[in-house]
Amino acid sequence: xxxxxxxxxxxxxxxxxxxxxxxxxxxxxxxxxxxxxxxxxxxxxxxxxxxxxxxxxxxxxxxxxxxxxxxxxxxxxxxxxxxxxxxxxxxxxxxxxxxxxxxxxxxxxxxxxxxxxxxxxxxxxxxxxxxxxxxxxxxxxxxxxxxxxxxxxxxxxxxxxxxxxxxxxxxxxxxxxxxxxxxxxxxxxxxxxxxxxxxxxxxxxxxxxxxxxxxxxxxxxxxxxxxxxxxxxxxxxxxxxxxxxxxxxxxxxxxxxxxxxxxxxxxxxxxxxxxxxxxxxxxxxxxxxxxxxxxxxxxxxxxxxxxxxxxxxxxxxxxxxxxxxxxxxxxxxxxxxxxxxxxxxxxxxxxxxxxxxxxxxxxxxxxxxxxxxxxxxxxxxxxxxxxxxxxxxxxxxxxxxxxxxxxxxxxxxxxxxxxxxxxxxxxxxxxxxxxxxxxxxxxxxxxxxxxxxxxxxxxxxxxxxxxxxxxxxxxxxxxxxxxxxxxxxxxxxxxxxxxxxxxxxxxxxxxxxxxxxxxxxxxxxxxxxxxxxxxxxxxxxxxxxxxxxxxxxxxxxxxxxxxxxxxxxxxxxxxxxxxxxxxx
Amino acid sequence: xxxxxxxxxxxxxxxxxxxxxxxxxxxxxxxxxxxxxxxxxxxxxxxxxxxxxxxxxxxxxxxxxxxxxxxxxxxxxxxxxxxxxxxxxxxxxxxxxxxxxxxxxxxxxxxxxxxxxxxxxxxxxxxxxxxxxxxxxxxxxxxxxxxxxxxxxxxxxxxxxxxxxxxxxxxxxxxxxxxxxxxxxxxxxxxxxxxxxxxxxxxxxxxxxxxxxxxxxxxxxxxxxxxxxxxxxxxxxxxxxxxxxxxx
Numbered sequence: 001x002x003x004x005x006x007x008x009x010x011x012x013x014x015x016x017x018x019x020x021x022x023x024x025x026x027x028x029x030x031x032x033x034x035x036x037x038x039x040x041x042x043x044x045x046x047x048x049x050x051x052x053x054x055x056x057x058x059x060x061x062x063x064x065x066x067x068x069x070x071x072x073x074x075x076x077x078x079x080x081x082x083x084x085x086x087x088x089x090x091x092x093x094x095x096x097x098x099x100x101x102x103x104x105x106x107x108x109x110x111x112x113x114x115x116x117x118x119x120x121x122x123x124x125x126x127x128x129x130x131x132x133x134x135x136x137x138x139x140x141x142x143x144x145x146x147x148x149x150x151x152x153x154x155x156x157x158x159x160x161x162x163x164x165x166x167x168x169x170x171x172x173x174x175x176x177x178x179x180x181x182x183x184x185x186x187x188x189x190x191x192x193x194x195x196x197x198x199x200x201x202x203x204x205x206x207x208x209x210x211x212x213x214x215x216x217x218x219x220x221x222x223x224x225x226x227x228x229x230x231x232x233x234x235x236x237x238x239x240x241x242x243x244x245x246x247x248x249x250x251x252x253x254x255x256x257x258x259x260x261x262x263x264x265x266x267x268x269x270x271x272x273x274x275x276x277x278x279x280x281x282x283x284x285x286x287x288x289x290x291x292x293x294x295x296x297x298x299x300x301x302x303x304x305x306x307x308x309x310x311x312x313x314x315x316x317x318x319x320x321x322x323x324x325x326x327x328x329x330x331x332x333x334x335x336x337x338x339x340x341x342x343x344x345x346x347x348x349x350x351x352x353x354x355x356x357x358x359x360x361x362x363x364x365x366x367x368x369x370x371x372x373x374x375x376x377x378x379x380x381x382x383x384x385x386x387x388x389x390x391x392x393x394x395x396x397x398x399x400x401x402x403x404x405x406x407x408x409x410x411x412x413x414x415x416x417x418x419x420x421x422x423x424x425x426x427x428x429x430x431x432x433x434x435x436x437x438x439x440x441x442x443x444x445x446x447x448x449x450x451x452x453x454x455x456x457x458x459x460x461x462x463x464x465x466x467x468x469x470x471x472x473x474x475x476x477x478x479x480x481x482x483x484x485x486x487x488x489x490x491x492x493x494x495x496x497x498x499x500x501x502x503x504x505x506x507x508x509x510x511x512x513x514x515x516x517x518x519x520x521x522x523x524x525x526x527x528x529x530x531x532x533x534x535x536x537x538x539x540x541x542x543x544x545x546x547x548x549x550x551x552x553x554x555x556x557x558x559x560x561x562x563x564x565x566x567x568x569x570x571x572x573x574x575x576x577x578x579x580x581x582x583x584x
Numbered sequence: 585x586x587x588x589x590x591x592x593x594x595x596x597x598x599x600x601x602x603x604x605x606x607x608x609x610x611x612x613x614x615x616x617x618x619x620x621x622x623x624x625x626x627x628x629x630x631x632x633x634x635x636x637x638x639x640x641x642x643x644x645x646x647x648x649x650x651x652x653x654x655x656x657x658x659x660x661x662x663x664x665x666x667x668x669x670x671x672x673x674x675x676x677x678x679x680x681x682x683x684x685x686x687x688x689x690x691x692x693x694x695x696x697x698x699x700x701x702x703x704x705x706x707x708x709x710x711x712x713x714x715x716x717x718x719x720x721x722x723x724x725x726x727x728x729x730x731x732x733x734x735x736x737x738x739x740x741x742x743x744x745x746x747x748x749x750x751x752x753x754x755x756x757x758x759x760x761x762x763x764x765x766x767x768x769x770x771x772x773x774x775x776x777x778x779x780x781x782x783x784x785x786x787x788x789x790x791x792x793x794x795x796x797x798x799x800x801x802x803x804x805x806x807x808x809x810x811x812x813x814x815x816x817x818x819x820x821x822x823x824x825x826x827x828x829x830x831x832x
Contacts, residue, residue, distance in 0.1 A: 035827045040695075041745035042736050043638075043646045057717075098717040101705040101768060103725060103732045110719030135732060142703040142761070154695075177684060241618070271732035306617075333643060336662065337617075450629045478698055496600050497683040502633045 001429050002182045003422070004541050005285025009171055009186040009407045011158045011213050013037035014044030015398035016134070016377030016405070017142040017192035017549055021422055023406025030222050031413060034184050036153040036173055038208065038504070041141045045194050045206045046398065049133025050245035050329060051117060051124035053395035055090035058114060059581075061122040068572065071392060073119040073285050074357075074386020075531035075541065075547070076574040077125040077226065077567055082364045082382045084398050084570065092128050096284035102139040103128050108566045116250045117324075119285035119579070121278055123250070125392040130329045134436040136395060151179070156182070157504055158212065161189065161220040161373065161430040163423040167417070168220070168372035172432035176504070180496025181436065185420045188372050191217055191360060192402060195378040196506075198517045199463075200353040201457035204243040210508035211515035214379045217360045218514060222368045223551040225381040225565075227358035228513070228523035229532050230465055234289035236352030239307030242333055244451050249282040251326050253315045255289070256346065257301040259407035263311070271582045279583040287388040287532045288579065290351035294466045305348050307523075314348035319343075324389035342525035351466060354520040355394060357385040357532065358522070361551055366405035372412060376405040383549065439506065444490035449505050452483055452490065454508075456516055464520050469536040473524035479519045481559070487513055518552045518560050525562050526550060543574050588614040588646035589671055592623050594635065597683050599658055605683060607674075608632075613774035614669055620660040621649055624675070624687075634735040644801060647735035650674040650742065651687055657799050659738035678742040679700040684768055694792045697754050700780050701762035706773025733802040740796035740806055746789055752791040754780060756796035756806035763809035766816075790814075 008024050012018045013035050021035045056066050066087040071078050078558040096113065098104055105113045105127050116123035128135040146152055156173040163169070163184065170185040193213025197205025232257070235244040249255075252275065257263045262272045262281065269284040269292075276283055293311060296302050304376050315323060315330070320343045323331050327342075334340045334347045360375040362368050362382055368375055377398045384397060463476030476574065487510060494502035528542035529535050548564040555561050589611050612623045621810055623637055638648040642661045644768035649660040654674050665673070681689035711718070718803050740756035747755050753788050762781045766774040780786055790810045797807040 038636075039640060039648065040691075040736075042647045043640050045640065045646075046639050047646050047735075048643060090711045095713050095717050098709070099705065099711050099713070099770070101765065101770060103729060104717070106722050106725055108722065110721040112717050131733075134735070138732070138734075138736075143705075145699045145702075146704050172704070177690075206646060208640045240642060329645075336644070339617075405723070406594050449633075460765055496598055496634070499636050499688050501628070501636045536696065 001163065001426055001433065002180070003425060003429070004034060004131050004182055004184045004573030005322065006184060006186045007031040008185040008190065009034045009036060010190045011036055011171060012044070012192035012194060012377070012379070013041035013152065014192065014377065015046035015137055015140060015395065017190070018144050019399050020190045020376060020406035020409070021150045022147065022224045023138070023403045024146055025149045025411055027407050027410045028414070029147070029149050031149060031410060033150045034153055034172070034186065035150055036156040036158060036184065036545065038155060038157045038176070038212070041152070042138060043208070044137060044196060045132045045209055047138040047396055048204065048206060048243065050130045050243060052127035052132045053094055053136070053391045054117065054124050054390070054392040054485065055126060055396055056087065056124055057091050057112065057126070059120070059123065061124050065121045066090070066124060069120050070384060070390050071387055071572050072577050073390035075388055076531060076572070077383065077386030077546065079568040080570040081568050082384050085364055085382045086397065089400045090396045093396065097136060097139060097399065097535065098225055099376035099492035100139050101492040102168070103135055103150050105129055106555050115247060116276060116278055116283060117246050118283050118289070119279060119390050120283070123278070125250070127247060130247050130327050134226060135393060143167065153394035157507065158216060159388045159436070159507065160428065161216055161483055162425050162428045163220050164421050166371060168370050169420045170425050173431040176499050179500055181429060181433040183425050185422060188418065190405045190409055191373070191375040192377045192378055192405070193379045195356045196512060197356070198510045199510040199516045199519070201414045202236065202241045202461065203353040204233055204241050205353070206480065210512050212508060212511045214359050215511040215514045217287065217368065217373065218516045218518065218554050220370065221554060222370050222373065223361045223553050224518050225358055225361040225549050225551055226383060226522070227356070227552060228526050228550060229387050230353060230519065231286055231355040231532050232290035232351035232359060233354035234286055234293060234351050235313055235349040236354070237333070237338055238305045238310045238348055238350050238421045240337055241478045243318045243354070244313060244333065245327070248313060248315060248327055248330050251322065252318055253313050254275050255281065255282055256299040256312045256314055258294050258303045259301065263296050263301065264289065264292055264522060265329050267295070273579045280580045284579045285388055286391060290466050291534060297444060309352045309543070310348035313349045314346040315342040316344065316346065332481045336443055336509060341565060355389055356389065357383070357389055365408045366401045367408055376401040383445060387533060431511070436517060439503070440495055445489040447486050447490045449490060449509050452487060452514070453509055455485055456480065456513060460516055464523055467534050467536050468523055470524065473520055476520040477524055477559070480513065480520050483489065484513050484557070485516060521560050522550045522552055522562065533564050536556060547574060590614040590623070590665055591672040592627070593674045596686055596687055598634070611672060614665060616666045618665045620651070620653055620663045620665065620673060620675065623665060624660060626685070631805035636685050647737035650678050650737040650739050650740065653678055657742035658802050659737060659739070664799060665724060678738055680742050680744070680748045684818055687782065691738060693751065694741060694755070694757070697758040698736070698761065699752065701758045702773060702777050703761045703765060705768065705771050706766065706772065714771070716737040718770050722767050728764045728767035730804055731760050731767070734760060734804045735802055737801065737824070739799045739801060743795040745793055746791055750789055752785040753784050756810065759787055760804055760809035761779035761812060763813050778817065778820070781813055787817065789812045
């Protein structure tokens, strides 16, 4: 077994992983960083984020506004100490991105421009046209090339955390080019592997978003927090799930049903002004908008498309010039993938799974309960997103908490502690290797990746989607439980070593099933409706019982063990979420 | 009526068992809103689990899925079956790169070249975060904006005849990125980048065929970047000649 010795190993090289790597390199250039990812950094899904990143920079705004929008948007499930820290560091992190060359869109005088997003009292979203995630990812990746202490291991699929004596001391990962297992020995590990949207059938997430890193931590005994909270983005393209940014509504786009009616006014979000009013109508929060679609669909007021029901996102009144300048990618995507030119026709859209509020349980320093293990970005849950993430907070989150994870890892390495137990690393990585070898050697299983994945996708959408009930969740838990058992019999058809994507998909399916399992059980156990978690049988928020985070612990073949942790409330007691005219 | 179908001919190569790459033909359902990537995923899911290729976003921004499609470098997530139907589609790995397996190429060379042009802001003076963002007008941004749009999909390297003949050539995407930083008002690193960009393996290797700009899915126009760099380098050269002791 090859053992690669380093100081900090990072799993995932998207926005959070790259930011963490740079933070380590800047804080202590003498420490070696192994930056691993199952894809090349610029393929990471940060690349697909469109609309922008929130941070207070304008005189008409305040940190208090950002705090309140975030906490209200999260339906009071956010930890308020974390939100405070986040909003304070946000402008610094985005400024740093500016210094690193991020091509932020500008006002005529040269200042960074901002646009409004859903659920915001004042516009504060920095943007680079409608390719903000793409520009941030490439800026971070290119900047990371400056630091000789960052060594990349591209296309390494991490399978296991190596844990000895209560501390994390590395990972085992398969080098896809050779199919060989490698051990990475390090005093600190940072997981930054993004979301798990692929457990659902319709998602804005790329094929790589399978929850591997979060599940790797979960299996090593680290709890997953608040996994029942799944954000449906209200405007994805039917069929492909391709994201049409909230920026399109921030610029003035409106949503209409099959009668040409701006239906959001019927869901407490009015008045339907002809201009974009903050926190109202199309600029309401994502959970409310997706839920309104669900009701419209049941009332028969949606539009049939070859890929299911949709509503219309109308941008025509913005005019060609503004669409080209502010929303060029939206025009291109709608044109290519729907055959619709938004300058002349409305775009059919529907809610699609977009973001996991839940993830690896961390504190405000991005540290997990496992010594030496840190996590940041979508795979983590600090929590600043609560029960429903405010649009454009996630791009900022990867910077703030990616940076903190990197600095935390440096501190952990420097604070001494025991040296890495090299022999334990080798033994454990050897065991990881044996589990992979067993997949190759076992007689052909009866289950297929495709069959199990399809069943998982279907039950997650029907049983744990925008609206849930005790009944639907019980069925989901049972089905996912069955699928996990059947997974033991999954067939690996490709028995070769070099770039074996069949093997990767088998392993990814295992991660997705565990993530889905936690999600369903956490949702079943939360007998209230809050933010993105809406129960038809428990329609009210219940602060007496559930102003708490769910913590799910791995229990092998059994159902996860759930416990609860109080939400940290520092200055904003739970109140009513007010949107529409009353909010502005 | 039976469902319409389409034939896809894919260059397969598994280094552990195959002596040489060879074509294998698959029949897939034809749907007018499918892209070639959808056809590959159909094959992977339903016909042949051993087919390997890279993909992720399915929206032409992650840059993973560049391939030769009927001889032209394209993103397979952005090449629609309807543009080929009812004819057979031939899919091969990107030209000018070694094949790692099937449609997966070895791209180490590109990654090294990208790094060699120092594609990051090299400021005249470090600016503290407290000093806030720089001012940069929309006009200043527009001078380099198009060169920031590169998704590193490598279609331009696959199209470039010079890169095929002279593997040392730094190549279109990396040179365009160097130019992008040179033009950025926040940057002062042009001289450092010129060591590579203005070298023999840099812009002077380009014979201005312009294929790179033709195939670019993001309209980056690397050929223009290379031409502009040549002009700037020529001016440097004359300045140095006319005023050898002066500051460039």
